[in-house]
């Protein structure tokens with residue numbers, strides 16, 4: 158069926174499950190996944206000037222300045238694949254200035270997903286998180302263990318995934334979340350992110366299929 162490309166934002170505290178849900182969403186809906194944190198880590202890996210500056214903030218769990226983040230995200234959203242397939246923006250915007258900047262460039266989401274997870278669960282998720290550098294997949298030693306010994310042996314940990322640093326990241330999140338939410342209130346879907354990843358995905362999936370249905374009806378009416 159023809160449909161307008163979906164434009165989705167996903168937000169939530171550190172380790173609330175954004176990346177995990179994005180894997181599941183893109184697996185079904187084939188959107189372009191744009192994660193602000195991944196773009197920043199790619200800059201760090203490339204040893205660029207922006208990467209060096211960004212790392213200083215990330216080490217402290219603070220927001221990287223807008224002059225680095227805004228253009229980085231805008232450039233990725235402006236690639237032809239994002240316009241053709243639709244996009245899934247993960248971890249952006251994290252402040253009202255980031256939201257307004259994007260809007261000024263003409264990028265407006267259809268849906269804003271907020272994953273809600275109690276703080277005591279988040280620390281446990283961060284400390285047990287592991288990443289597969291080969292596939293990019295996200296694991297957890299307890300909740301999503303690697304399938305094979307071979308994968309287990311190559312898993313890595315993020316430099317900001319310590320109990321001390323996640324508390325700083327959480328503080329930053331708590332300071333900013335309300336101001337961002339208030340800008341997207343009319344298109345926000347809040348999902349209980351403390352449930353299993355399959356149950357969380359089922360809720361997101363139903364919100365997305367509703368949205369597609371509305372789009373198709375909207376297109377038929379015009």
Ligand code: AP5
Pocket residue numbers: 169170171172173174175176177178193194195197214215216218219220221222226247248249250251255282283285286287295296297298300301326350351352353354355357
């Ligand atoms: P970023 O990389 O975006 O990190 P974050 O927001 O802290 O989020 P995470 O990636 O830690 O968690 P997630 O929600 O994706 O959870 P995941 O699915 O992996 O940002 C890092 C830093 O970059 C920031 O601190 C900031 O400095 C900077 N930055 C980024 N964006 C910026 C912006 N816009 N402006 C300025 N600065 C910016 O899951 C976590 C773990 O839990 C995994 O192990 C997973 O297996 C497990 N898990 C997931 N779901 C479930 C479930 N339902 N049940 C049980 N376990 C689960």
